[in-house]
Structure formats: structure tokens, C-alpha cells
Amino acid sequence: MQLYGLKEKLESYYLSYKHKFSSKDPVWILHRFSDEKDIELIGLITAAYAYGSVDQINGFIEKILAKTGNKPYEFTINF
Numbered sequence: 001m002q003l004y005g006l007k008e009k010l011e012s013y014y015l016s017y018k019h020k021f022s023s024k025d026p027v028w029i030l031h032r033f034s035d036e037k038d039i040e041l042i043g044l045i046t047a048a049y050a051y052g053s054v055d056q057i058n059g060f061i062e063k064i065l066a067k068t069g070n071k072p073y074e075f076t077i078n079f
Contacts, residue, residue, distance in 0.1 A: 024054045037073035
């Protein structure tokens with residue numbers, strides 16, 4: 001196995017893919033929040049509905065967040 005240049009090659013891949021929101025993975029939605037309670041609640045909801053098409057999951061979570069005013073914990077507690 002030739003290791004010469006491997007570090008540079010891996011570093012170039014890392015730099016091209018390290019962008020925080022480059023993935024469509026629903027878990028990135030959690031990074032929008034700073035309140036631990038919001039992160040925990042939207043994480044639970046996302047995990048519960050995380051099956052099927054990623055675009056559909058993200059769309060569904062976006063609808064929930066729109067209806068809760070992007071404050072899922074506050075909405076849930078006051079429901």
C-alpha cells in the first residue's frame with residue numbers, strides 16, 4: 001500500500017466535505033437550536049419519524065417547526 005500523499009488526499013476530502021450543513025441528514029436540523037430542551041425534543045421527533053425519503057423527513061420536520069414557531073419545547077409545554 002502506498003502511503004505517500006495519503007494525508008494530503010484525505011485532508012483535501014475533509015476540506016471539501018466539512019461544511020456543517022452540506023448533508024441532507026435530518027440530524028443537522030438539531031444544530032439550529034441552542035436550548036437543550038429544544039434539541040432534545042426535536043431530536044426525539046426526528047428520530048421517531050426518520051424512515052423513508054430524507055427529503056420527506058426534512059419536509060415533515062420543517063412543517064412541525066413552522067407550526068411551533070421554531071420553539072418546539074415551549075410549544076409542547078404550553079399545549
